[in-house]
Amino acid sequence: MKKPTPLPTDVDPQGFLVADAYASGVPRWRLQTSELVTPSRGIRLARANEHDLELLGRLHTAVTPRCAVSHVTAALLWSIPLPIYLEAEGASGMIHVTRRQEIGRVKRRGVIGHRAPLLARDVRVLNGVHLTSPEWTWVDLARQMGRGSLVAAGDALLARDNPLSSIDAIQEVIDRRPKVKGIRMAREILPLLRAGVDSPQESRLRVKIVDAGLPEPAVTQPIFDDHGRYMSTPDLQYKEYKIAMEYEGDHHRSDPVQWGRDIERDDRLRAKGWIVLRFSDVQMKGGWVNAERKLRDALTSRGWRRPSS
Template identity: 80%
Template sequence: MRKPTPLPTELDHRGFLVDDAYASGVPRWRLQTSGYVTPSRGLRLAKGNEPDLELLARLHTAVTSRCAVSHFTAALLWSMPLPLHLEEEGLSGLIHVTRRHEAGRMKRRGVVGHRAPLLARDVRTLNGVNLTSPEWTFVDLALHMGRASLVAAGDYLLARENPLSSVEAMREVIERRPKVKGIRMAREVLPLLRSGVDSPQESRLRMKILDAGLPEPAITKAIFDEYGRYISTPDLQYEEYKIALEYEGDHHRRDPVQWGKDIERDDRLRAMGWIVLKFSKVQMNAGWTHSERKIKDALRSRGWRRPPS
């Protein structure tokens, strides 16, 4: 048996196009050794490596012209939050790829092919991968996600630091795709998106509050004391009623320094007359009935009354 020769340095040893290997002088027999798998024709991946979504996406968009990874694949590469079942599907090894209508649907093993009237501005390049723009991807997700999850994904695109999109850009794509499946959900969700949200769970908490018929809390608004000193920026708040709502993720619990700072912050708010309500994954799921009552009771204690229907 021949001893495998090292691959040329210009090839990514984790995975590459067969045509690129031949162009670099790699003999055919070298690509037929047991060290490689063929995820799709014209591609090779080194055996034993952890699945790499970005590498697979880069290879698939390189081997086929006029295409872009899309749907769940693009959402994961943009780091958009997805419900767990969609995240698992996106990481399953199947790559979603969209081509322009005139190019024809991509038909390859391991690929879910789509066709759409993509314009140049609907395709971006991220780390060498051609993928659908954040706003185009948002509309693609609308068919597959519930309202709260789609709001969380849209809020993520409007992040306080380095936002990936804007409401105007999303509206432009929505108006340009009036007949795509899921467009009604995308239209419904657009007015609910807010910029400056720090986590998907904050978005979901806000939606649960709205679905309960309670007033919408403000997002990431700084609170100062009577001397103008900064105290806190709660995840959500009712400034009029002096009620702060905080979602506590696992990182708060695991980091004792952060946990201590949170306790001191909340003590300062309470000293200023604020009610501080805290929520975790438990309160958001099985414990939501109690959490909803807790918010209502706090609002009523500060004079809020539900307007007559």
């Protein structure tokens, strides 16, 4: 085989459409060299980029007219948090692509095809990739995710900084898709979404608390002392009962400076009569019974009583 020659400057060596390469004068043999892979007909990628979802999404939506990357693939490109099993699906190299219902599913290697009544506003362009909107993507995910994970994904759309969507936008998509699989779950979960949540695990913790029959805690509300001086913004709190809850991710334990600040923060609150409860991945995965008891005992000690049914 001939020694590969450099591609023309108007052909991206990371990945390109075969039609564009031919239009630029690239000979057929050059597209068959070992440094390139063929994820699907009409597409070539540099071998090092064969699992690059953004590049794959850009090329698939370029080679197939009137379609959008969707489902798990779109969620990953929007940086919507997913459970581990869906992250693994996204890493498999398969791309979810949705076309309008009247056109028909995309049928090509490397693609999981879908049909849906997409409107122009349901498709966005992100870094050159046509993909379903965050709210449409969230509804697509409803059939594949449990309560806690779906709440975490929805909360991520309502992030404090640069939110991807809004409750009204999500509701509008739900109303337009009454028969899609998972719509009942989407309707059930929508009222549980909250803006301003800092991490998926905080969302999952809040859902566990509510599902345990305990009152819903407030999300990331600042606490001030009697003189109006800022003290802390716990992940979750019951202001009425002066109970603060913090979810400690791995970065809290691995960063000595952050760990020290956390200790000082909690000490300030306790000095003002607050109970501070800390949670980690241990409680979320296997120790929830004890964690729930700890929280219930704290609430009871501050005068909370379960409402009579």
